[in-house]
Amino acid sequence: MITAERKPLAEIIDSIDDCRRVLLVGCNECVTVCSAGGRKEVAMLASALQMDFMKRGKTLEIREMTLERQCDPEYVEQLAPFIGQVDAVLSMACGCGVQEVVRRFRDKRIYPAVNTKFMGATERPGVWAERCHGCGNCMLGLTGGICPIARCSKRLLNGPCGGSSGGKCEVSDDIDCVWQLIWDRMKELGIEDRYEEIIEAKDWSTERGGGPRKIVREDLAQ
Amino acid sequence: MEKFEPVIVAFCCHYCAYTAADMAGTMRLSYPANVKIVRVPCSGKVDTIHMMKALEKGADGVMVAGCLDGDCHFKNGNTKAAKRVAFVQKLLEEIGIEPERLTMVTMSAGMGTRFAQIANEFTEEIRNLGPNPVGAALKAQPAADKVA
Amino acid sequence: MTTESVLEKVMKAGHVGVTGECGPPRGCMPDKVKEKAELLRGYVDAVNITDNQTAMVRMSSFAASMILRQVEMHPVLQMVCRDRNRLAMQADIIGAYSHGINTMLCLSGDHMQFGDHPMASGVFDLDSVQLIQMVRKMRDEGKFHGGADIKEAPKMFVGAAANPFADPFELRVARLAKKVKAGAEFIQTQCIFNIDKFEKWMEGVRERGLHKETFIMAGITPMKSVGAARYMRNKVPGMDVPAELVDRMAKTPKEKQAQEGIDICVETIKRVLDIEGVSGVHIMAIEWESAVPEIVKRSGLYPRPEV
Numbered sequence: 001m002i003t004a005e006r007k008p009l010a011e012i013i014d015s016i017d018d019c020r021r022v023l024l025v026g027c028n029e030c031v032t033v034c035s036a037g038g039r040k041e042v043a044m045l046a047s048a049l050q051m052d053f054m055k056r057g058k059t060l061e062i063r064e065m066t067l068e069r070q071c072d073p074e075y076v077e078q079l080a081p082f083i084g085q086v087d088a089v090l091s092m093a094c095g096c097g098v099q100e101v102v103r104r105f106r107d108k109r110i111y112p113a114v115n116t117k118f119m120g121a122t123e124r125p126g127v128w129a130e131r132c133h134g135c136g137n138c139m140l141g142l143t144g145g146i147c148p149i150a151r152c153s154k155r156l157l158n159g160p161c162g163g164s165s166g167g168k169c170e171v172s173d174d175i176d177c178v179w180q181l182i183w184d185r186m187k188e189l190g191i192e193d194r195y196e197e198i199i200e201a202k203d204w205s206t207e208r209g210g211g212p213r214k215i216v217r218e219d220l221a222q
Numbered sequence: 223m224e225k226f227e228p229v230i231v232a233f234c235c236h237y238c239a240y241t242a243a244d245m246a247g248t249m250r251l252s253y254p255a256n257v258k259i260v261r262v263p264c265s266g267k268v269d270t271i272h273m274m275k276a277l278e279k280g281a282d283g284v285m286v287a288g289c290l291d292g293d294c295h296f297k298n299g300n301t302k303a304a305k306r307v308a309f310v311q312k313l314l315e316e317i318g319i320e321p322e323r324l325t326m327v328t329m330s331a332g333m334g335t336r337f338a339q340i341a342n343e344f345t346e347e348i349r350n351l352g353p354n355p356v357g358a359a360l361k362a363q364p365a366a367d368k369v370a
Numbered sequence: 371m372t373t374e375s376v377l378e379k380v381m382k383a384g385h386v387g388v389t390g391e392c393g394p395p396r397g398c399m400p401d402k403v404k405e406k407a408e409l410l411r412g413y414v415d416a417v418n419i420t421d422n423q424t425a426m427v428r429m430s431s432f433a434a435s436m437i438l439r440q441v442e443m444h445p446v447l448q449m450v451c452r453d454r455n456r457l458a459m460q461a462d463i464i465g466a467y468s469h470g471i472n473t474m475l476c477l478s479g480d481h482m483q484f485g486d487h488p489m490a491s492g493v494f495d496l497d498s499v500q501l502i503q504m505v506r507k508m509r510d511e512g513k514f515h516g517g518a519d520i521k522e523a524p525k526m527f528v529g530a531a532a533n534p535f536a537d538p539f540e541l542r543v544a545r546l547a548k549k550v551k552a553g554a555e556f557i558q559t560q561c562i563f564n565i566d567k568f569e570k571w572m573e574g575v576r577e578r579g580l581h582k583e584t585f586i587m588a589g590i591t592p593m594k595s596v597g598a599a600r601y602m603r604n605k606v607p608g609m610d611v612p613a614e615l616v617d618r619m620a621k622t623p624k625e626k627q628a629q630e631g632i633d634i635c636v637e638t639i640k641r642v643l644d645i646e647g648v649s650g651v652h653i654m655a656i657e658w659e660s661a662v663p664e665i666v667k668r669s670g671l672y673p674r675p676e677v
Binding site: 153155158160164165166179195196198202204 | 456481500551552607
């Protein structure tokens with residue numbers, strides 16, 4: 001999933017401080033799963049904003065809506081009946097969702113209420129960790145199914161640096177040394193000798209090197 | 223000046239605090255009449271949004287009352303509640319509302335005296351804090367119209 | 371001889387190679403570079419010039435290396451993968467070689483988090499193994515990484531680092547093997563304090579015959595005080611300073627600690643040079659370059675051979 005975290009309230013408040021009516025839009029997909037921008041978080045943020053404005057003697061009307069998928073035009077369309085009644089839209093979706101709303105409603109101010117973080121997985125309830133960097137040319141098959149691009153602080157492709165200690169990364173004890181994980185996995189699979197195959201310099205043109213990326217499925221494209 | 227009587231919402235777990243409150247009543251222990259008790263099946267059933275809404279709608283203080291550590295009827299509802307209270311306290315701090323307006327307390331069903339004591343102490347604490355700034359605004363102006 | 375590198379010549383002639391280290395200044399102070407280098411003149415074959423070490427901005431390794439060339443000393447250009455992509459790296463390599471810098475050390479680089487610019491973006495376009503491969507390709511095939519021919523290719527003597535003390539230990543020989551396979555011709559190790567562990571690592575190196583394919587230079591650092599010993603033991607990632615050494619420093623009166631540090635250093639050099647497969651020492655007397663002459667002399671490594 002794409003993970004996110006709510007922005008500091010002061011920043012959110014600052015972006016809509018001159019507004020009287022706001023549409024607060026969540027998303028039912030990734031940000032719901034990582035508890036950043038689903039229906040619940042929308043309600044919490046609405047309540048907090050409401051209290052903040054009231055406390056300062058100002059009024060704010062908030063309409064809460066949580067779309068099935070904010071990165072999909074057919075769901076974004078559901079905002080159309082309400083968009084004319086508000087001064088701005090506050091989106092709790094990831095950056096993709098925010099921009100879909102922007103693309104559909106050209107003349108409306110849209111602000112993000114979350115910081116989009118990374119593509120990750122639920123490590124345990126309440127904890128999400130980065131897993132994929134979207135490099136565009138998956139090499140998990142070479143590294144025992146564990147990604148050094150997303151999970152090594154220096155994205156080293158040929159083994160651990162000299163700072164790996166007790167299974168942890170030199171950057172922080174909260175970070176597992178991914179090369180320790182890869183090595184352990186290679187041993188479990190009995191493929192340790194594969195470690196010594198040099199992984200050639202990565203072609204980053206499939207990542208950001210080639211500019212903004214696009215996927216076109218000819219059979220589906222309209 | 224009129225003495226400020228704070229409105230307190232107490233979410234009370236059916237298995238402990240609610241019974242304790244009941245007992246306080248039968249024991250004829252006095253606690254402020256402005257403590258509004260909401261019976262819940264478990265303190266773990268109280269969501270963060272309930273705490274927020276209580277304050278947003280004008281309560282001066284909110285208390286979540288659950289079972290003693292390790293005594294939850296549903297295993298760990300009380301520890302979940304405590305974490306949620308801490309989460310909302312941080313959010314309140316962000317919007318400049320005293321986090322002390324929200325508190326988590328624990329007791330057993332037999333602690334009628336403790337309930338009354340806590341209710342009195344918390345009310346006193348909130349009285350010292352003064353009215354919820356949101357509540358003051360609520361009184362000053364009619365509720366805003368909903369969008370659409 | 372594949373290159374003009376003095377370090378290569380010394381070790382290929384069968385002598386023990388000796389390198390020192392010079393951290394460039396944090397400002398436009400060319401004299402500081404010369405000052406530090408002069409302390410090492412005649413006592414080492416080449417001087418490593420660090421590249422924004424510990425992720426702190428310093429005079430570039432390339433520029434400071436040039437200053438060493440101006441005073442006719444031999445720099446080892448260090449290059450980290452943290453700060454440059456492959457275009458900048460290759461540009462610097464041909465630039466450096468054009469100024470007579472013919473020896474380099476390929477490193478991943480300390481993470482930005484440790485320096486004074488934790489907000490910087492880490493480049494890591496290549497890793498150290500891939501950097502070694504690239505420099506060798508430039509030299510041996512006369513080609514840029516992208517495949518185009520280089521007119522007048524840089525003939526660098528290529529080195530890499532190894533840390534026998536980091537985890538997972540069992541992977542450390544394999545990691546070295548990978549660097550050797552990529553083309554590392556000399557290896558400078560992390561500072562050695564735990565000699566037993568280093569010996570164990572060298573055993574693994576010999577089993578694989580890696581010491582015959584590359585020159586292993588043992589990393590040595592003199593400790594100036596018990597404070598420095600404790601700092602390295604507790605704070606520097608990938609360092610293994612045994613408690614006995616810290617105790618030994620602690621038991622020494624404060625005014626004699628620096629001397630004790632030099633003694634330990636000389637003892638360490640003598641022990642590691644007895645280990646089969648060790649071809650040289652890399653003395654990292656960080657901000658204590660003045661200690662190097664005594665260390666080299668007492669280790670029986672002075673005078674340096676003429677090659």
